[in-house]
Amino acid sequence: MRMKSLVLGFAALLMSSSAYAADPGVTDTEIKIGDVNILTGPASFIGRAVSVGSKMAAAEINEAGGVNGRKIVIATEDDGYVPARSFQGLKKLIESDEIFALNGTSGTANILAMLPLIEENNLPTVVTTTPAELVYKPVRPSVFVIGARYVDAFYGQLKYIHDKLEPANPVYGLIRQDDDFGVTVEGGYDRAVKEFGVKDGIRLKFKRGTTNFSAEVLQLRAAGVNVLANGGIIAGAANILGEARKLSMDMQVASVWSEDMPPSVKLSAPAGYAYLVGDYVALNDQATDAFDATAKKYLSEGEVAAINRYSYITYVGLKVLAKAMEGCGKELTRACTIEQLRKIKDFDTGGLTAPISFDNDLQLSGTSLKIYQLDPKTQKFTTLQDFTDFSAK
Template sequence: MKTIAMTLAAFLASTMLAHAADPGVSDTEIKIGDVNIMTGPAAFVGKGFALGTKIAAGLINSKGGVNGRKITVITEDDGYIPARSFQALTKLIEVDEIFALNGTSGTANVMAMMPLIEENNIPTVVSQAPAEIVYKPVRASVFTFGASYEDAFYAQLKYIHEKNPSTDAVWGIIRQDDDFGKEVEAGYDRAVKEFGVKDGIRLRFKKGTTNFSAEAAQMKAAGITVLANGGIFAGAGNILAEARKLDIPLQPAEVWSEGIPASARLLAPAGYDFLVGDYVSLTGPANDKFVEMAKQFVSEDELKDISRYTYASFIGLTSLAAAMEKCGQELTRQCTIDNLKTLKDFDTMGLSAPVSFDNPEQHSGTAVAVYQYMAKDGKFEERVPFQQY
């Protein structure tokens, strides 16, 4: 009897160990964390992103969840401040006990959180700021969705050159003096060398700069006609506004952040039909279908906040859920990570190229489409479909 009791106890102990769940998982729920920009000047970015996570969770839960477990999203505001990003994720891990992470804020923000992500082996999809520094070197639990800034600018400049290969064109770049700006300039430099165009000027500015009158005067003096505009949000708008004051005949190429309605409105007064390179669709049947689907899960007021960041976060969470589903009832972080590593050609409803993380960098969504904002109509039009660059 003693032997039987000991055997039974060992069996029960091994069974309990086998079914011991990672944090954030119960029989009925999976907790997903979202660190985002919910306050401050860039709050419209975070709100659009959080909306995509909400829509994805609503859609997944309406179909029964992930193997019967419903997704609960817990959002923490970092105000776009890296130190607050670290604090927010600490709270999500220690207090809320999240299972995985979908919202990671900006580039500096996700890098501030990286030690916590790696230490806790948290399955993480980065789709808000897919900078090269995030996936080089590769981190075991981190999967990046989105093209590089280098490819996004190269794609736009290639389109400009092929559409109008004028020998009189003079190219220039203005960009932030940071890692983000370096990636923008890498795309510009690649295009200049490949197409043999005249490189008229290269300007840098500190993040937070608001007055670009001196820079515009330098662009005017250099005769710039094609501009790689490495400003963001109000900064990008201020650069074009100063150029317009001097009647500089520009074809601007912009960061994908200027592809959202709020940003476009900041740039529109300058009157330039600017370009945007993006790894998610900005217009077309896929976007229309998405909005119709989203009406089931968000209010009419929230629909107004849908942006390119909404599509990116929706793709991030649905791809994460696809990996979790393959784990069946034995859902663990490591199983989810292993399944993300083999994810291939995941359908994004046409909002981007299919997602595949089965590569050494665990990086997907690298195809870029080029769009042009028509200032007169206030709408984006596709110029080049998704392509690899």
């Protein structure tokens, strides 16, 4: 009889722990969340900002008692913005660190490299860094994306220029990378020129990594371009504007949202253009002021200095993920977390983005954009238009 009781007790113990046996990353006291990002190389300021956002969200959640009593622990891998390293980094996080979910996913090519591992492991994943269509089309059951398309960001900016700034005798022009990212930029440009019926002056492509744009900008001037869709990023965007200023070109400029970050502004502002940016993240209002003030409580001085738009959006991503995990109670599994993420409806981000809802066919949210304009003298942005949905109906 005593032996039978011991056997039954052991069986009950096995049953009580079976919920966690299949889903690594969860203990009685912790939940391990992964982050693969750019911590080295020229774009490392993006990865540092992402890590800061995750760290702050985890600190706030843990201080409030964690997720149903479990503390969030962040495990980070550096991919140096190299897709092959992204794959290997996530493989390590899954197999060695045994993460439960993923928040923080590097660039477009990088998340695409990670998707096979994400799908194979049914890994709950919130993508905040790169809301590319290739990530959510086709839909992956465990992947949830926050952010707008570059197509809509460029269309929204050009629509504001057309409707509100009303340039005289507009001639539109496009310069963009010769890759999938550039194609999405051109999609927004193409939609705008067709809808507005404006003159499509010229469309130019350049190879990623190009630094000298003198020939391209001469072509823009020869075409009479005074409304430019600038598909360059960081140094590339700055070099394009610098060449245009040398030629005294008077232009309205639409830009990639990377151009609202301090390092980008520092490079581009000397050209003197009051360029526009369309972004699905708040930049300069009460929401970001509150975030920055709170950050001083949880982050070091160096970490606070690293904050940019990627910090805000990754912070939101982890908060949404925590909300979903909370809905599972003590019996936390990946399958339950994915189910709860699909139920997220109008999650309030405190104004850092539009409210988040994943109860849609694409598991995509936060797509509304704000339109900002740079004052090149002060290097500050003014909000021209509040969160607006520019997606094609």
